[in-house]
Amino acid sequence: MSLLIDQIQAPPAWRRLAFISDLHLGPDTPRTQLALQRALQALDADALFILGDLFEAWVGDDARELPWAQAVVALLSTCAATRPVYFQHGNRDFLLGPAMAEACGLQLLAEEVCLQAFGQRVVLVHGDAQCLEDRPYQAFRAQVRQPAWQQGFLAQPLATRLQLAAQMRDASQQAQADGPYADLDAQACAALLQRHAALTLLHGHTHRPARHALPGGAQRLVLSDWDHDHGGTRGEVMLFSPQGWQRLPQP
Numbered sequence: 001m002s003l004l005i006d007q008i009q010a011p012p013a014w015r016r017l018a019f020i021s022d023l024h025l026g027p028d029t030p031r032t033q034l035a036l037q038r039a040l041q042a043l044d045a046d047a048l049f050i051l052g053d054l055f056e057a058w059v060g061d062d063a064r065e066l067p068w069a070q071a072v073v074a075l076l077s078t079c080a081a082t083r084p085v086y087f088q089h090g091n092r093d094f095l096l097g098p099a100m101a102e103a104c105g106l107q108l109l110a111e112e113v114c115l116q117a118f119g120q121r122v123v124l125v126h127g128d129a130q131c132l133e134d135r136p137y138q139a140f141r142a143q144v145r146q147p148a149w150q151q152g153f154l155a156q157p158l159a160t161r162l163q164l165a166a167q168m169r170d171a172s173q174q175a176q177a178d179g180p181y182a183d184l185d186a187q188a189c190a191a192l193l194q195r196h197a198a199l200t201l202l203h204g205h206t207h208r209p210a211r212h213a214l215p216g217g218a219q220r221l222v223l224s225d226w227d228h229d230h231g232g233t234r235g236e237v238m239l240f241s242p243q244g245w246q247r248l249p250q251p
Contacts, residue, residue: 006110010117018045021204022225031228052090052126057165061099080105121198127205
């Protein structure tokens with residue numbers, strides 16, 4: 001964990017930063033993967049930040065040998081050849097480890113990161129850890145983030161892990177059918193901003209892109225999820241520059 005990046009000072013040469021999250025890529029998302037390919041090919045940014053849930057379910061770095069995952073590795077490694085690409089774990093891909101990061105050219109981020117760029121301080125999180133009202137999920141999160149649980153899970157054959165991930169995904173989809181993701185706790189967000197002396201919190205996870213004004217001139221920016229395969233036409237790249245924040249839809 002000590003190798004995870006928790007502070008980033010943007011070099012003076014950086015003029016535009018890009019942020020994405022919640023693509024939920026897998027073997028059944030070819031259109032979303034194509035949208036990502038087009039977005040990366042056209043990307044005009046000095047760095048790319050992926051704030052979690054790049055994958056629908058990442059069951060271990062040996063999954064990178066699956067055909068659909070090999071295509072994602074090729075996309076990210078090509079992008080990383082010309083700019084830094086940072087990755088922050090989400091609730092679906094918290095098992096992404098050093099082998100996959102190296103294959104893709106990713107630099108791994110801590111669960112919360114303070115980015116200093118263009119005279120501003122921005123806190124980056126995936127967002128699930130701050131959804132405190134969802135107590136069943138927080139209990140599950142605490143369990144699966146334990147090293148012992150992860151070691152036991154990763155020790156199973158890849159086929160078994162894929163089957164278990166499918167079962168957990170079905171349970172998650174059933175839970176979502178009963179209601180949307182819980183939103184981030186206001187006090188937890190305020191504590192994040194205060195801890196890092198920042199005025200902007202940027203996150204994904206909830207699939208509800210928005211800008212929320214907070215007390216004291218602060219703001220909470222929510223990234224869009226991506227979906228071009230299951231009846232959706234969603235997907236955005238968020239850009240940050242000296243001119244401010246801009247959302248770019250990805251058709």
